[in-house]
Amino acid sequence: KAGVTQTPRYLIKTRGQQVTLSCSPISGHRSVSWYQQTPGQGLQFLFEYFSETQRNKGNFPGRFSGRQFSNSRSEMNVSTLELGDSALYLCASSLSADSYEQYFGPGTRLTVT
Amino acid sequence: AQTVTQSQPEMSVQEAETVTLSCTYDTSENNYYLFWYKQPPSRQMILVIRQEAYKQQNATENRFSVNFQKAAKSFSLKISDSQLGDTAMYFCAFRSYGGATNKLIFGTGTLLAVQP
Numbered sequence: 001k002a003g004v005t006q007t008p009r010y011l012i013k014t015r016g017q018q019v020t021l022s023c024s025p026i027s028g029h030r031s032v033s034w035y036q037q038t039p040g041q042g043l044q045f046l047f048e049y050f051s052e053t054q055r056n057k058g059n060f061p062g063r064f065s066g067r068q069f070s071n072s073r074s075e076m077n078v079s080t081l082e083l084g085d086s087a088l089y090l091c092a093s094s095l096s097a098d099s100y101e102q103y104f105g106p107g108t109r110l111t112v113t
Numbered sequence: 114a115q116t117v118t119q120s121q122p123e124m125s126v127q128e129a130e131t132v133t134l135s136c137t138y139d140t141s142e143n144n145y146y147l148f149w150y151k152q153p154p155s156r157q158m159i160l161v162i163r164q165e166a167y168k169q170q171n172a173t174e175n176r177f178s179v180n181f182q183k184a185a186k187s188f189s190l191k192i193s194d195s196q197l198g199d200t201a202m203y204f205c206a207f208r209s210y211g212g213a214t215n216k217l218i219f220g221t222g223t224l225l226a227v228q229p
Contacts, residue, residue: 031215043204043219056214090158098212100146100165104158 002027004093004105012111018079021108025072025093032074033102034066037088046089049074050097078110086112115140117207119220126195127228133180134190134223136205142166144210147181148217149190153201161203164188166210192225200227 005024013019025032034046045058049068066076072093078085088109092102116139126132138147149161164172164181172179176196180189192199205220 033215033217035217035219042221043217045216045218048214048216050215056216058216088156092158092215092217094215096212097215099215100148100163100208101160102215102217103160104150106155106157 004091004103006089006091006105006108008108009106010109010111012113013081014113015081015083017081018077019081019110020075020077021089021091021110023074023076023091023093023105025074025091026103029093029095029103030072031094031097031099032068032072033092033094034074034076035090035092036060037090037107038086043090046076055097081112083112086110115142115145115207115209115218117205117218117220119205119223121223122221123224123226125226125228126192128195128197130195131191131193132195132225134192134203134205134225136188136190136220138186138188138205138207138220140186140207142209146208146210147179147188148206148208149177149179149188150204150206150219151199151201152204152222153198158204162190195227197227197229199225201225 031050033048048056068074088107090107091105147164176193206217
């Protein structure tokens with residue numbers, strides 16, 4: 001069974017632009033969570049989706065948004081990029097809404113210049 | 114709000130020796146899950162071990178074991194017979210019990226270097 005895939009793996013954007021990151025969970029998994037990882041703030045929860053519904057949202061500005069499609073694939077979007085948005089964005093998939101096992105993807109490394 | 118604290122930013126151990134990574138947490142909940150995740154230089158986060166708070170028995174997975182002290186809110190990871198492949202960043206994480214969320218709260222991590 002294929003693992004969690006994230007595309008693209010690396011991305012360079014300019015301040016003010018917007019970006020869309022994609023996450024394909026493990027086949028059959030219906031829950032997707034997103035995390036931002038930076039050297040200064042560590043791993044921070046962005047949001048969580050289950051069956052196309054956002055269940056939980058972290059403490060991030062409204063520039064960060066996401067969605068989940070009927071095939072459980074998820075996208076996150078960051079508008080009006082700032083230098084501080086440079087980070088590794090990790091996606092994790094779970095089988096259900098109450099799964100303690102989460103499987104992480106390799107991440108998307110976003111650099112904002 | 115729950116918090117997770119890892120007070121050891123970096124640790125080093127000789128190959129084949131044993132090392133213990135520390136983690137403390139704060140929560141008012143009685144039931145929850147605790148995890149140790151490993152993030153090697155390749156960046157893929159991997160689950161090492163988990164502990165359910167309602168279980169008194171400490172979890173063990175091969176060379177990895179935990180010392181879970183619920184009253185003290187402590188959750189340390191012991192790695193026995195350390196191998197070079199254990200070199201990685203280790204994160205302690207907390208998850209509430211129940212189906213309301215899968216959200217993980219992470220500590221700041223401990224960078225473990227296994228020396229040959």
